[in-house]
Amino acid sequence: MRQLVLYVICYFLTPLFVKSQTVVSINIDAVINPATAEYIHRGIEKAKKEKATCLIIHLNTPGGLLKSTRIIVGDIMESTVPVIVYVSPAGAQAGSAGVFITLAAHIAVMAPGTNIGAAHPVDMQGNKDSIMAEKLTNDAAAFIRTIAEKRKRNTEWAELAVRKSVSITSTEALDKKVIDLVAKNDHELLQRIDGRKVEVNEGSVILQTKTARVQTYDMNFAEKILSIIGDPNVAYILLILGFYGLLFELYNPGAILPGIIGVISLILAFYALHTLPLNYAGLALIAFAIILFLLEIKIVSHGLLAISGVISMLLGSLMLIREDTGEVGKISLSVILTMVSASALFFLFVIGLGLKAQRAKPVTGVEALIGETGSSLEMLDPVGTVFVHGEIWKAESTAGIINKGEKVRVIKRQNFKLFVEVVQKDT
Incomplete structure:
Protein backbone atom coordinates (compact mmCIF):
# COMPACT_ATOMS: atom_id res chain seq x y z
CA MET A 1 0.00 0.00 0.00
CA GLU A 223 16.99 44.20 -39.17
CA LYS A 224 13.55 45.68 -39.82
CA ILE A 225 15.11 48.81 -41.34
CA LEU A 226 17.64 46.82 -43.36
CA SER A 227 14.89 44.49 -44.56
CA ILE A 228 13.01 47.49 -45.95
CA ILE A 229 15.98 49.18 -47.62
CA GLY A 230 17.21 45.79 -48.86
CA ASP A 231 14.45 45.98 -51.46
CA PRO A 232 16.23 47.07 -54.69
CA ASN A 233 13.42 49.52 -55.47
CA VAL A 234 13.80 51.25 -52.09
CA ALA A 235 17.60 51.27 -52.44
CA TYR A 236 17.30 52.86 -55.90
CA ILE A 237 14.90 55.56 -54.68
CA LEU A 238 17.23 56.35 -51.75
CA LEU A 239 20.14 56.60 -54.18
CA ILE A 240 18.35 59.14 -56.41
CA LEU A 241 17.07 61.15 -53.43
CA GLY A 242 20.58 61.17 -51.98
CA PHE A 243 22.10 62.54 -55.17
CA TYR A 244 19.39 65.21 -55.38
CA GLY A 245 19.94 66.19 -51.75
CA LEU A 246 23.62 66.85 -52.48
CA LEU A 247 22.73 68.64 -55.74
CA PHE A 248 20.41 71.08 -53.94
CA GLU A 249 23.00 71.62 -51.21
CA LEU A 250 25.65 72.49 -53.81
CA TYR A 251 23.25 74.83 -55.61
CA ASN A 252 22.15 76.50 -52.35
CA PRO A 253 25.15 76.29 -49.97
CA GLY A 254 24.11 76.61 -46.35
CA ALA A 255 20.65 75.09 -46.79
CA ILE A 256 21.96 72.20 -44.61
CA LEU A 257 18.76 70.08 -44.52
CA PRO A 258 18.96 68.88 -48.17
CA GLY A 259 22.61 67.98 -47.60
CA ILE A 260 21.86 66.02 -44.43
CA ILE A 261 18.99 64.14 -46.07
CA GLY A 262 21.18 63.49 -49.11
CA VAL A 263 24.07 62.05 -47.09
CA ILE A 264 21.81 59.81 -44.96
CA SER A 265 19.97 58.57 -48.06
CA LEU A 266 23.23 57.80 -49.86
CA ILE A 267 24.67 55.92 -46.87
CA LEU A 268 21.54 53.74 -46.63
CA ALA A 269 21.45 53.28 -50.41
CA PHE A 270 25.09 52.23 -50.64
CA TYR A 271 24.64 49.77 -47.78
CA ALA A 272 21.66 48.20 -49.52
CA LEU A 273 23.35 48.18 -52.93
CA HIS A 274 26.44 46.60 -51.36
CA THR A 275 24.33 43.50 -50.71
CA LEU A 276 23.12 43.42 -54.33
CA PRO A 277 25.06 42.59 -57.52
CA LEU A 278 25.83 46.24 -58.28
CA ASN A 279 26.96 47.38 -61.73
CA TYR A 280 29.36 50.29 -61.14
CA ALA A 281 28.97 51.51 -64.73
CA GLY A 282 25.27 52.07 -64.02
CA LEU A 283 26.10 53.91 -60.80
CA ALA A 284 28.61 56.12 -62.67
CA LEU A 285 26.00 56.99 -65.31
CA ILE A 286 23.52 58.06 -62.62
CA ALA A 287 26.18 60.20 -60.91
CA PHE A 288 27.07 61.73 -64.30
CA ALA A 289 23.39 62.52 -64.88
CA ILE A 290 23.26 64.46 -61.60
CA ILE A 291 26.37 66.42 -62.65
CA LEU A 292 24.71 67.29 -65.97
CA PHE A 293 21.60 68.46 -64.13
CA LEU A 294 23.73 70.68 -61.90
CA LEU A 295 25.49 72.16 -64.94
CA GLU A 296 22.10 72.79 -66.58
CA ILE A 297 21.22 75.04 -63.67
CA LYS A 298 24.56 76.88 -63.86
CA ILE A 299 25.04 77.02 -67.65
CA VAL A 300 22.56 78.10 -70.31
CA SER A 301 22.40 75.12 -72.69
CA HIS A 302 18.73 75.50 -73.72
CA GLY A 303 17.96 72.04 -72.28
CA LEU A 304 20.75 70.08 -73.98
CA LEU A 305 22.48 69.18 -70.70
CA ALA A 306 19.17 68.25 -69.06
CA ILE A 307 18.20 65.94 -71.94
CA SER A 308 21.63 64.31 -71.78
CA GLY A 309 21.16 63.90 -68.03
CA VAL A 310 17.80 62.18 -68.46
CA ILE A 311 19.26 59.74 -71.00
CA SER A 312 22.25 59.05 -68.74
CA MET A 313 19.99 58.46 -65.72
CA LEU A 314 17.71 56.11 -67.65
CA LEU A 315 20.61 54.01 -68.95
CA GLY A 316 22.30 53.98 -65.55
CA SER A 317 19.11 52.91 -63.79
CA LEU A 318 18.55 50.03 -66.20
CA MET A 319 22.17 48.90 -65.73
CA LEU A 320 22.42 49.48 -61.96
CA ILE A 321 21.80 45.86 -60.90
CA ARG A 322 23.78 43.18 -62.71
CA GLU A 323 21.99 40.28 -64.36
CA ASP A 324 23.17 37.59 -61.95
CA THR A 325 20.18 37.96 -59.64
CA GLY A 326 16.61 36.73 -59.45
CA GLU A 327 13.37 38.36 -60.49
CA VAL A 328 12.77 39.69 -56.97
CA GLY A 329 16.25 41.26 -56.98
CA LYS A 330 15.57 43.60 -59.88
CA ILE A 331 14.48 47.23 -59.90
CA SER A 332 10.94 47.63 -61.16
CA LEU A 333 10.75 49.32 -64.57
CA SER A 334 7.80 51.39 -63.34
CA VAL A 335 9.93 52.75 -60.46
CA ILE A 336 12.75 53.63 -62.88
CA LEU A 337 10.39 55.40 -65.29
CA THR A 338 8.73 57.28 -62.41
CA MET A 339 12.03 58.60 -61.03
CA VAL A 340 13.44 59.49 -64.46
CA SER A 341 10.18 61.16 -65.52
CA ALA A 342 10.05 63.16 -62.28
CA SER A 343 13.62 64.32 -62.93
CA ALA A 344 12.79 65.27 -66.51
CA LEU A 345 9.66 67.21 -65.50
CA PHE A 346 11.52 69.03 -62.73
CA PHE A 347 14.30 70.20 -65.03
CA LEU A 348 11.84 71.11 -67.78
CA PHE A 349 10.24 73.35 -65.16
CA VAL A 350 13.65 74.82 -64.24
CA ILE A 351 14.53 75.38 -67.91
CA GLY A 352 11.15 77.05 -68.45
CA LEU A 353 11.81 79.42 -65.58
CA GLY A 354 15.24 80.20 -67.05
CA LEU A 355 13.83 81.00 -70.48
CA LYS A 356 11.12 83.14 -68.92
CA ALA A 357 13.74 85.05 -66.96
CA GLN A 358 15.77 85.62 -70.14
CA ARG A 359 12.74 87.07 -71.94
CA ALA A 360 11.64 89.18 -68.99
CA LYS A 361 12.27 92.90 -68.93
CA PRO A 362 15.38 93.80 -66.86
CA VAL A 363 14.56 95.34 -63.51
CA THR A 364 18.08 96.39 -62.50
CA GLY A 365 21.27 97.60 -64.18
CA VAL A 366 21.75 99.62 -67.37
CA GLU A 367 18.99 97.93 -69.34
CA ALA A 368 16.37 98.47 -66.63
CA LEU A 369 15.81 102.13 -67.69
CA ILE A 370 15.13 101.34 -71.36
CA GLY A 371 11.43 101.85 -72.04
CA GLU A 372 10.80 103.66 -68.76
CA THR A 373 8.76 106.88 -68.90
CA GLY A 374 9.18 110.16 -67.05
CA SER A 375 8.82 113.92 -67.55
CA SER A 376 11.08 116.71 -68.76
CA LEU A 377 12.12 119.16 -66.04
CA GLU A 378 13.10 121.76 -68.61
CA MET A 379 12.99 122.25 -72.32
CA LEU A 380 15.22 119.80 -74.20
CA ASP A 381 16.80 121.61 -77.20
CA PRO A 382 18.04 119.00 -77.60
CA VAL A 383 19.76 118.63 -74.18
CA GLY A 384 18.23 119.21 -70.78
CA THR A 385 17.14 117.31 -67.65
CA VAL A 386 14.40 114.75 -67.09
CA PHE A 387 12.91 112.95 -64.09
CA VAL A 388 12.85 109.17 -64.66
CA HIS A 389 12.57 106.23 -62.24
CA GLY A 390 12.68 108.54 -59.20
CA GLU A 391 15.93 110.18 -60.30
CA ILE A 392 17.04 113.31 -62.20
CA TRP A 393 19.01 112.54 -65.35
CA LYS A 394 20.77 114.56 -68.00
CA ALA A 395 18.94 113.79 -71.23
CA GLU A 396 19.04 114.46 -74.96
CA SER A 397 16.04 114.48 -77.26
CA THR A 398 16.22 112.24 -80.31
CA ALA A 399 13.28 113.85 -82.08
CA GLY A 400 13.44 117.63 -81.97
CA ILE A 401 12.58 120.00 -79.14
CA ILE A 402 10.75 118.67 -76.08
CA ASN A 403 8.97 121.26 -73.95
CA LYS A 404 9.11 121.38 -70.17
CA GLY A 405 6.64 119.06 -68.45
CA GLU A 406 6.12 116.75 -71.41
CA LYS A 407 6.03 113.00 -70.90
CA VAL A 408 9.12 111.27 -72.28
CA ARG A 409 10.28 107.68 -72.84
CA VAL A 410 13.88 106.43 -72.50
CA ILE A 411 15.12 104.74 -75.67
CA LYS A 412 18.84 104.57 -74.91
CA ARG A 413 21.37 105.15 -72.17
CA GLN A 414 24.99 106.16 -72.60
CA ASN A 415 26.95 106.37 -69.37
CA PHE A 416 25.09 108.96 -67.27
CA LYS A 417 23.08 110.42 -70.15
CA LEU A 418 19.66 109.30 -71.36
CA PHE A 419 18.29 109.60 -74.88
CA VAL A 420 14.56 110.21 -74.85
CA GLU A 421 11.57 110.79 -77.08
CA VAL A 422 8.17 112.34 -76.53
CA VAL A 423 5.38 109.95 -75.57
CA GLN A 424 2.62 110.61 -78.07
CA LYS A 425 -0.73 111.41 -76.49
CA ASP A 426 -3.68 109.17 -77.43
CA THR A 427 -5.92 110.75 -80.04
Whole structure:
Protein backbone atom coordinates (compact mmCIF):
# COMPACT_ATOMS: atom_id res chain seq x y z
CA MET A 1 0.00 0.00 0.00
CA ARG A 2 2.84 2.34 0.91
CA GLN A 3 4.50 1.68 -2.45
CA LEU A 4 1.27 2.47 -4.28
CA VAL A 5 0.96 5.82 -2.47
CA LEU A 6 4.58 6.69 -3.30
CA TYR A 7 3.98 5.78 -6.94
CA VAL A 8 0.91 8.02 -7.15
CA ILE A 9 2.77 10.91 -5.50
CA CYS A 10 5.72 10.56 -7.87
CA TYR A 11 3.41 10.34 -10.86
CA PHE A 12 1.73 13.65 -10.07
CA LEU A 13 4.78 15.51 -8.74
CA THR A 14 7.32 14.51 -11.39
CA PRO A 15 6.01 16.99 -14.05
CA LEU A 16 6.53 19.79 -11.56
CA PHE A 17 10.28 19.11 -11.45
CA VAL A 18 10.70 18.46 -15.17
CA LYS A 19 11.72 21.55 -17.10
CA SER A 20 9.21 22.28 -19.85
CA GLN A 21 10.54 22.23 -23.41
CA THR A 22 10.88 25.46 -25.40
CA VAL A 23 10.16 26.06 -29.06
CA VAL A 24 11.60 29.24 -30.61
CA SER A 25 9.42 30.77 -33.33
CA ILE A 26 10.43 33.39 -35.92
CA ASN A 27 8.43 34.97 -38.72
CA ILE A 28 9.63 35.70 -42.27
CA ASP A 29 7.06 37.67 -44.26
CA ALA A 30 9.29 39.51 -46.72
CA VAL A 31 11.73 39.21 -49.57
CA ILE A 32 14.79 37.09 -48.79
CA ASN A 33 17.76 39.44 -48.40
CA PRO A 34 20.77 39.87 -46.07
CA ALA A 35 18.54 41.18 -43.27
CA THR A 36 16.32 38.08 -43.31
CA ALA A 37 19.41 35.86 -43.53
CA GLU A 38 20.83 37.52 -40.42
CA TYR A 39 17.47 37.20 -38.64
CA ILE A 40 17.28 33.46 -39.33
CA HIS A 41 20.91 33.05 -38.21
CA ARG A 42 20.14 34.81 -34.93
CA GLY A 43 17.00 32.68 -34.56
CA ILE A 44 19.06 29.50 -34.80
CA GLU A 45 21.59 30.85 -32.29
CA LYS A 46 18.73 31.84 -29.96
CA ALA A 47 17.30 28.31 -30.16
CA LYS A 48 20.74 26.88 -29.30
CA LYS A 49 21.13 29.26 -26.36
CA GLU A 50 17.67 28.43 -25.01
CA LYS A 51 18.32 24.70 -25.56
CA ALA A 52 15.06 24.69 -27.50
CA THR A 53 13.68 21.43 -28.81
CA CYS A 54 13.34 23.09 -32.25
CA LEU A 55 13.09 26.32 -34.20
CA ILE A 56 9.97 27.06 -36.26
CA ILE A 57 10.34 29.45 -39.21
CA HIS A 58 6.96 30.78 -40.32
CA LEU A 59 7.58 31.52 -43.99
CA ASN A 60 5.74 33.64 -46.53
CA THR A 61 7.98 34.98 -49.29
CA PRO A 62 7.87 35.59 -53.05
CA GLY A 63 11.60 34.86 -53.20
CA GLY A 64 14.75 36.91 -53.01
CA LEU A 65 18.49 36.94 -53.48
CA LEU A 66 20.29 33.69 -54.22
CA LYS A 67 23.33 34.76 -52.17
CA SER A 68 21.19 35.26 -49.06
CA THR A 69 19.33 32.02 -49.77
CA ARG A 70 22.59 30.06 -49.82
CA ILE A 71 23.57 31.55 -46.46
CA ILE A 72 20.20 30.58 -44.94
CA VAL A 73 20.32 27.05 -46.36
CA GLY A 74 23.87 26.66 -45.03
CA ASP A 75 22.80 27.77 -41.54
CA ILE A 76 19.88 25.33 -41.53
CA MET A 77 22.02 22.44 -42.77
CA GLU A 78 24.67 23.11 -40.10
CA SER A 79 22.18 23.67 -37.28
CA THR A 80 22.35 21.40 -34.23
CA VAL A 81 18.77 22.43 -33.40
CA PRO A 82 16.00 20.96 -35.60
CA VAL A 83 14.58 23.61 -37.93
CA ILE A 84 10.94 23.36 -39.01
CA VAL A 85 9.87 25.58 -41.91
CA TYR A 86 6.13 26.21 -41.79
CA VAL A 87 4.67 27.92 -44.88
CA SER A 88 1.77 29.80 -43.33
CA PRO A 89 -0.82 31.24 -42.89
CA ALA A 90 -3.40 30.29 -45.54
CA GLY A 91 -2.64 32.24 -48.70
CA ALA A 92 1.10 32.31 -48.02
CA GLN A 93 3.67 31.14 -50.53
CA ALA A 94 7.17 29.74 -50.64
CA GLY A 95 8.20 31.15 -53.99
CA SER A 96 11.63 31.12 -55.61
CA ALA A 97 14.12 31.37 -52.72
CA GLY A 98 11.40 30.10 -50.38
CA VAL A 99 11.47 26.71 -52.15
CA PHE A 100 15.16 26.22 -51.32
CA ILE A 101 14.61 27.20 -47.68
CA THR A 102 11.56 24.95 -47.26
CA LEU A 103 13.30 21.93 -48.77
CA ALA A 104 16.34 22.52 -46.54
CA ALA A 105 14.28 22.25 -43.34
CA HIS A 106 14.57 19.20 -41.11
CA ILE A 107 10.77 19.10 -41.23
CA ALA A 108 8.87 20.94 -43.99
CA VAL A 109 5.27 21.86 -43.23
CA MET A 110 2.62 23.83 -45.11
CA ALA A 111 -0.74 25.21 -44.07
CA PRO A 112 -3.82 24.43 -46.19
CA GLY A 113 -4.32 27.03 -48.92
CA THR A 114 -0.62 27.72 -49.44
CA ASN A 115 1.62 27.01 -52.42
CA ILE A 116 5.25 26.32 -53.19
CA GLY A 117 7.33 26.51 -56.38
CA ALA A 118 8.38 28.75 -59.27
CA ALA A 119 12.07 28.77 -58.37
CA HIS A 120 13.39 29.55 -61.86
CA PRO A 121 16.02 32.33 -61.78
CA VAL A 122 15.27 35.21 -64.16
CA ASP A 123 17.88 37.67 -65.44
CA MET A 124 17.29 41.41 -65.42
CA GLN A 125 16.08 41.52 -68.99
CA GLY A 126 14.03 38.36 -68.61
CA ASN A 127 16.07 36.79 -71.39
CA LYS A 128 15.76 33.13 -70.54
CA ASP A 129 17.72 32.01 -73.62
CA SER A 130 20.90 33.89 -72.76
CA ILE A 131 24.10 32.14 -71.74
CA MET A 132 23.97 33.89 -68.37
CA ALA A 133 20.42 32.64 -67.75
CA GLU A 134 21.44 29.07 -68.63
CA LYS A 135 24.35 29.26 -66.18
CA LEU A 136 22.07 30.56 -63.45
CA THR A 137 19.50 27.85 -64.11
CA ASN A 138 22.03 25.00 -64.10
CA ASP A 139 23.64 26.28 -60.91
CA ALA A 140 20.29 26.70 -59.14
CA ALA A 141 19.12 23.25 -60.33
CA ALA A 142 22.24 21.59 -58.93
CA PHE A 143 21.84 23.49 -55.66
CA ILE A 144 18.21 22.51 -55.12
CA ARG A 145 18.87 18.90 -56.15
CA THR A 146 21.62 18.69 -53.52
CA ILE A 147 19.24 20.01 -50.86
CA ALA A 148 16.46 17.58 -51.83
CA GLU A 149 18.83 14.61 -51.80
CA LYS A 150 20.15 15.59 -48.36
CA ARG A 151 16.63 15.77 -46.93
CA LYS A 152 15.35 12.74 -48.92
CA ARG A 153 12.71 14.80 -50.70
CA ASN A 154 11.43 14.67 -54.29
CA THR A 155 14.51 15.65 -56.32
CA GLU A 156 12.67 15.39 -59.65
CA TRP A 157 10.04 17.93 -58.63
CA ALA A 158 12.67 20.17 -57.02
CA GLU A 159 14.57 20.40 -60.30
CA LEU A 160 11.36 21.07 -62.24
CA ALA A 161 10.61 23.96 -59.86
CA VAL A 162 13.86 25.54 -61.05
CA ARG A 163 13.86 24.59 -64.72
CA LYS A 164 10.11 24.81 -65.48
CA SER A 165 8.89 27.13 -62.70
CA VAL A 166 6.29 24.56 -61.59
CA SER A 167 4.21 25.43 -58.54
CA ILE A 168 1.97 23.17 -56.44
CA THR A 169 -0.49 23.38 -53.54
CA SER A 170 0.12 22.10 -50.03
CA THR A 171 -1.87 18.92 -50.72
CA GLU A 172 0.06 18.22 -53.91
CA ALA A 173 3.33 18.94 -52.13
CA LEU A 174 2.48 16.33 -49.50
CA ASP A 175 1.48 13.75 -52.13
CA LYS A 176 4.71 14.34 -54.08
CA LYS A 177 6.81 14.07 -50.89
CA VAL A 178 8.06 17.62 -51.24
CA ILE A 179 7.01 18.35 -47.64
CA ASP A 180 6.40 16.23 -44.53
CA LEU A 181 3.13 17.55 -43.14
CA VAL A 182 0.12 19.76 -43.71
CA ALA A 183 -1.00 21.48 -40.50
CA LYS A 184 -3.79 24.00 -39.97
CA ASN A 185 -2.08 25.93 -37.16
CA ASP A 186 0.84 25.96 -34.74
CA HIS A 187 -0.98 23.83 -32.17
CA GLU A 188 -1.65 21.04 -34.66
CA LEU A 189 1.92 21.29 -35.92
CA LEU A 190 3.39 20.89 -32.44
CA GLN A 191 1.11 17.94 -31.71
CA ARG A 192 1.99 16.10 -34.91
CA ILE A 193 5.77 16.49 -34.79
CA ASP A 194 5.99 15.43 -31.13
CA GLY A 195 8.12 12.32 -30.74
CA ARG A 196 9.65 12.54 -34.21
CA LYS A 197 13.28 11.59 -34.59
CA VAL A 198 15.24 14.21 -36.54
CA GLU A 199 18.79 13.95 -37.85
CA VAL A 200 20.74 17.15 -37.16
CA ASN A 201 24.36 18.08 -37.75
CA GLU A 202 25.59 16.47 -34.53
CA GLY A 203 23.40 13.37 -34.42
CA SER A 204 19.72 12.62 -33.89
CA VAL A 205 17.15 14.44 -31.75
CA ILE A 206 13.70 13.34 -30.60
CA LEU A 207 11.29 16.27 -30.64
CA GLN A 208 9.28 16.98 -27.48
CA THR A 209 6.79 19.59 -28.57
CA LYS A 210 3.40 18.43 -27.26
CA THR A 211 3.53 20.63 -24.16
CA ALA A 212 6.35 22.91 -25.26
CA ARG A 213 6.31 26.62 -24.52
CA VAL A 214 6.51 28.69 -27.73
CA GLN A 215 8.85 31.67 -27.50
CA THR A 216 8.47 34.19 -30.34
CA TYR A 217 11.68 35.89 -31.42
CA ASP A 218 11.16 39.05 -33.48
CA MET A 219 13.42 41.00 -35.80
CA ASN A 220 15.34 43.77 -34.06
CA PHE A 221 14.96 47.39 -35.18
CA ALA A 222 18.10 47.36 -37.34
CA GLU A 223 16.99 44.20 -39.17
CA LYS A 224 13.55 45.68 -39.82
CA ILE A 225 15.11 48.81 -41.34
CA LEU A 226 17.64 46.82 -43.36
CA SER A 227 14.89 44.49 -44.56
CA ILE A 228 13.01 47.49 -45.95
CA ILE A 229 15.98 49.18 -47.62
CA GLY A 230 17.21 45.79 -48.86
CA ASP A 231 14.45 45.98 -51.46
CA PRO A 232 16.23 47.07 -54.69
CA ASN A 233 13.42 49.52 -55.47
CA VAL A 234 13.80 51.25 -52.09
CA ALA A 235 17.60 51.27 -52.44
CA TYR A 236 17.30 52.86 -55.90
CA ILE A 237 14.90 55.56 -54.68
CA LEU A 238 17.23 56.35 -51.75
CA LEU A 239 20.14 56.60 -54.18
CA ILE A 240 18.35 59.14 -56.41
CA LEU A 241 17.07 61.15 -53.43
CA GLY A 242 20.58 61.17 -51.98
CA PHE A 243 22.10 62.54 -55.17
CA TYR A 244 19.39 65.21 -55.38
CA GLY A 245 19.94 66.19 -51.75
CA LEU A 246 23.62 66.85 -52.48
CA LEU A 247 22.73 68.64 -55.74
CA PHE A 248 20.41 71.08 -53.94
CA GLU A 249 23.00 71.62 -51.21
CA LEU A 250 25.65 72.49 -53.81
CA TYR A 251 23.25 74.83 -55.61
CA ASN A 252 22.15 76.50 -52.35
CA PRO A 253 25.15 76.29 -49.97
CA GLY A 254 24.11 76.61 -46.35
CA ALA A 255 20.65 75.09 -46.79
CA ILE A 256 21.96 72.20 -44.61
CA LEU A 257 18.76 70.08 -44.52
CA PRO A 258 18.96 68.88 -48.17
CA GLY A 259 22.61 67.98 -47.60
CA ILE A 260 21.86 66.02 -44.43
CA ILE A 261 18.99 64.14 -46.07
CA GLY A 262 21.18 63.49 -49.11
CA VAL A 263 24.07 62.05 -47.09
CA ILE A 264 21.81 59.81 -44.96
CA SER A 265 19.97 58.57 -48.06
CA LEU A 266 23.23 57.80 -49.86
CA ILE A 267 24.67 55.92 -46.87
CA LEU A 268 21.54 53.74 -46.63
CA ALA A 269 21.45 53.28 -50.41
CA PHE A 270 25.09 52.23 -50.64
CA TYR A 271 24.64 49.77 -47.78
CA ALA A 272 21.66 48.20 -49.52
CA LEU A 273 23.35 48.18 -52.93
CA HIS A 274 26.44 46.60 -51.36
CA THR A 275 24.33 43.50 -50.71
CA LEU A 276 23.12 43.42 -54.33
CA PRO A 277 25.06 42.59 -57.52
CA LEU A 278 25.83 46.24 -58.28
CA ASN A 279 26.96 47.38 -61.73
CA TYR A 280 29.36 50.29 -61.14
CA ALA A 281 28.97 51.51 -64.73
CA GLY A 282 25.27 52.07 -64.02
CA LEU A 283 26.10 53.91 -60.80
CA ALA A 284 28.61 56.12 -62.67
CA LEU A 285 26.00 56.99 -65.31
CA ILE A 286 23.52 58.06 -62.62
CA ALA A 287 26.18 60.20 -60.91
CA PHE A 288 27.07 61.73 -64.30
CA ALA A 289 23.39 62.52 -64.88
CA ILE A 290 23.26 64.46 -61.60
CA ILE A 291 26.37 66.42 -62.65
CA LEU A 292 24.71 67.29 -65.97
CA PHE A 293 21.60 68.46 -64.13
CA LEU A 294 23.73 70.68 -61.90
CA LEU A 295 25.49 72.16 -64.94
CA GLU A 296 22.10 72.79 -66.58
CA ILE A 297 21.22 75.04 -63.67
CA LYS A 298 24.56 76.88 -63.86
CA ILE A 299 25.04 77.02 -67.65
CA VAL A 300 22.56 78.10 -70.31
CA SER A 301 22.40 75.12 -72.69
CA HIS A 302 18.73 75.50 -73.72
CA GLY A 303 17.96 72.04 -72.28
CA LEU A 304 20.75 70.08 -73.98
CA LEU A 305 22.48 69.18 -70.70
CA ALA A 306 19.17 68.25 -69.06
CA ILE A 307 18.20 65.94 -71.94
CA SER A 308 21.63 64.31 -71.78
CA GLY A 309 21.16 63.90 -68.03
CA VAL A 310 17.80 62.18 -68.46
CA ILE A 311 19.26 59.74 -71.00
CA SER A 312 22.25 59.05 -68.74
CA MET A 313 19.99 58.46 -65.72
CA LEU A 314 17.71 56.11 -67.65
CA LEU A 315 20.61 54.01 -68.95
CA GLY A 316 22.30 53.98 -65.55
CA SER A 317 19.11 52.91 -63.79
CA LEU A 318 18.55 50.03 -66.20
CA MET A 319 22.17 48.90 -65.73
CA LEU A 320 22.42 49.48 -61.96
CA ILE A 321 21.80 45.86 -60.90
CA ARG A 322 23.78 43.18 -62.71
CA GLU A 323 21.99 40.28 -64.36
CA ASP A 324 23.17 37.59 -61.95
CA THR A 325 20.18 37.96 -59.64
CA GLY A 326 16.61 36.73 -59.45
CA GLU A 327 13.37 38.36 -60.49
CA VAL A 328 12.77 39.69 -56.97
CA GLY A 329 16.25 41.26 -56.98
CA LYS A 330 15.57 43.60 -59.88
CA ILE A 331 14.48 47.23 -59.90
CA SER A 332 10.94 47.63 -61.16
CA LEU A 333 10.75 49.32 -64.57
CA SER A 334 7.80 51.39 -63.34
CA VAL A 335 9.93 52.75 -60.46
CA ILE A 336 12.75 53.63 -62.88
CA LEU A 337 10.39 55.40 -65.29
CA THR A 338 8.73 57.28 -62.41
CA MET A 339 12.03 58.60 -61.03
CA VAL A 340 13.44 59.49 -64.46
CA SER A 341 10.18 61.16 -65.52
CA ALA A 342 10.05 63.16 -62.28
CA SER A 343 13.62 64.32 -62.93
CA ALA A 344 12.79 65.27 -66.51
CA LEU A 345 9.66 67.21 -65.50
CA PHE A 346 11.52 69.03 -62.73
CA PHE A 347 14.30 70.20 -65.03
CA LEU A 348 11.84 71.11 -67.78
CA PHE A 349 10.24 73.35 -65.16
CA VAL A 350 13.65 74.82 -64.24
CA ILE A 351 14.53 75.38 -67.91
CA GLY A 352 11.15 77.05 -68.45
CA LEU A 353 11.81 79.42 -65.58
CA GLY A 354 15.24 80.20 -67.05
CA LEU A 355 13.83 81.00 -70.48
CA LYS A 356 11.12 83.14 -68.92
CA ALA A 357 13.74 85.05 -66.96
CA GLN A 358 15.77 85.62 -70.14
CA ARG A 359 12.74 87.07 -71.94
CA ALA A 360 11.64 89.18 -68.99
CA LYS A 361 12.27 92.90 -68.93
CA PRO A 362 15.38 93.80 -66.86
CA VAL A 363 14.56 95.34 -63.51
CA THR A 364 18.08 96.39 -62.50
CA GLY A 365 21.27 97.60 -64.18
CA VAL A 366 21.75 99.62 -67.37
CA GLU A 367 18.99 97.93 -69.34
CA ALA A 368 16.37 98.47 -66.63
CA LEU A 369 15.81 102.13 -67.69
CA ILE A 370 15.13 101.34 -71.36
CA GLY A 371 11.43 101.85 -72.04
CA GLU A 372 10.80 103.66 -68.76
CA THR A 373 8.76 106.88 -68.90
CA GLY A 374 9.18 110.16 -67.05
CA SER A 375 8.82 113.92 -67.55
CA SER A 376 11.08 116.71 -68.76
CA LEU A 377 12.12 119.16 -66.04
CA GLU A 378 13.10 121.76 -68.61
CA MET A 379 12.99 122.25 -72.32
CA LEU A 380 15.22 119.80 -74.20
CA ASP A 381 16.80 121.61 -77.20
CA PRO A 382 18.04 119.00 -77.60
CA VAL A 383 19.76 118.63 -74.18
CA GLY A 384 18.23 119.21 -70.78
CA THR A 385 17.14 117.31 -67.65
CA VAL A 386 14.40 114.75 -67.09
CA PHE A 387 12.91 112.95 -64.09
CA VAL A 388 12.85 109.17 -64.66
CA HIS A 389 12.57 106.23 -62.24
CA GLY A 390 12.68 108.54 -59.20
CA GLU A 391 15.93 110.18 -60.30
CA ILE A 392 17.04 113.31 -62.20
CA TRP A 393 19.01 112.54 -65.35
CA LYS A 394 20.77 114.56 -68.00
CA ALA A 395 18.94 113.79 -71.23
CA GLU A 396 19.04 114.46 -74.96
CA SER A 397 16.04 114.48 -77.26
CA THR A 398 16.22 112.24 -80.31
CA ALA A 399 13.28 113.85 -82.08
CA GLY A 400 13.44 117.63 -81.97
CA ILE A 401 12.58 120.00 -79.14
CA ILE A 402 10.75 118.67 -76.08
CA ASN A 403 8.97 121.26 -73.95
CA LYS A 404 9.11 121.38 -70.17
CA GLY A 405 6.64 119.06 -68.45
CA GLU A 406 6.12 116.75 -71.41
CA LYS A 407 6.03 113.00 -70.90
CA VAL A 408 9.12 111.27 -72.28
CA ARG A 409 10.28 107.68 -72.84
CA VAL A 410 13.88 106.43 -72.50
CA ILE A 411 15.12 104.74 -75.67
CA LYS A 412 18.84 104.57 -74.91
CA ARG A 413 21.37 105.15 -72.17
CA GLN A 414 24.99 106.16 -72.60
CA ASN A 415 26.95 106.37 -69.37
CA PHE A 416 25.09 108.96 -67.27
CA LYS A 417 23.08 110.42 -70.15
CA LEU A 418 19.66 109.30 -71.36
CA PHE A 419 18.29 109.60 -74.88
CA VAL A 420 14.56 110.21 -74.85
CA GLU A 421 11.57 110.79 -77.08
CA VAL A 422 8.17 112.34 -76.53
CA VAL A 423 5.38 109.95 -75.57
CA GLN A 424 2.62 110.61 -78.07
CA LYS A 425 -0.73 111.41 -76.49
CA ASP A 426 -3.68 109.17 -77.43
CA THR A 427 -5.92 110.75 -80.04
